[in-house]
Amino acid sequence: MTWDEYQALGEDVRGEYIDGCLHVTPRPTYEHQQVARRLTNLLEAAGLLAVQEWAWKPGPHEYHPDVMVLPGRPDPASPNRFLGVPDLVVEVLSPSNVTDDTIRKRRDYARAGCPRYWIFGPEQRTLWAFALRGGSYEQVAEITGAGVVPGTPEIDVDVDALLA
Template sequence: MTEQPTTLSTVGRSLTWEEYQSLPQDPRAEYIDGRLVVSPSPSEQHQFIALELAWLMKGVLPVTHRVNTAWAWKPGRDEFIPDVVVYDLATASAGTGARFTGTPELVVEILSSNRGDDLVWKSAKYAAAGLPRYWIVDPRDERVTAYALLDGILTPTAVLGRGEGADLDVGVATVHVDVDTLLGPSEA
């Protein structure tokens, strides 16, 4: 009989889905390729951006859809915790209250400490899961990049920097994103 993990001492080692589920509530971790991936607590700017995007989207989404922040998405064997997720309420019942198992309209990741995970690893995983739209907000490089799934590849459809804004596709609506407002005051 294998002892079930009860702490985050499992970081970096392979574990089963059952072991992952037995971790303490809200470990701020994702389950990707059979491994526990732990992220540090997000910065104030990171949280500000996530909330700003959620408020913007809430104002344009039809009543059939919802926006949420940091809600787990399990599109198969992996489980991710996107910073912002837009989904159809009819598919929300495809999961439990703890995680969403349908396909969202949009996932947004805000880059922080491990940029490679969001830029390469998760991008490939999201494309393989059939995610139709993916945005990356990069506070360091002060950029927002929108991607759409085309022929199985998440392909850039818009790249916005400081001083720019545009209407971006959320799937069931468009939302005007102004990079200066979204990122807050420039650090320079």
């Protein structure tokens, strides 16, 4: 499918545009959405501009990360998607998206130059934090209880509170 065909589907389509294909995803669970909201709140409390479930178009793809931290207010000329490079992208794992979030998106987000990537696994009760180094992500933290994620600023994360 072309980008124009994808855009013609409208905003109600629950999917991402990856490698010229529509990747349809199921609706997130209650737990998934609660975790994403709590992570967004945590990032906003640290003074960051965080947004949930908004489209990001790095190059030929369009993804819908669970949470993004933006470097500044988005361009009002592009109200449906973010066209720049976010400071941080967070994905919350679901059984249906483990491979995409841990392999494909990790690779593509690094190629797009996103400096930080977090993956939160509710079933694993773990947050993995990655920093972009030399064109690929290097793990900088693995939090299974409470801990600090390095970055600017450093963020205190409590896994149990995210899952409460």
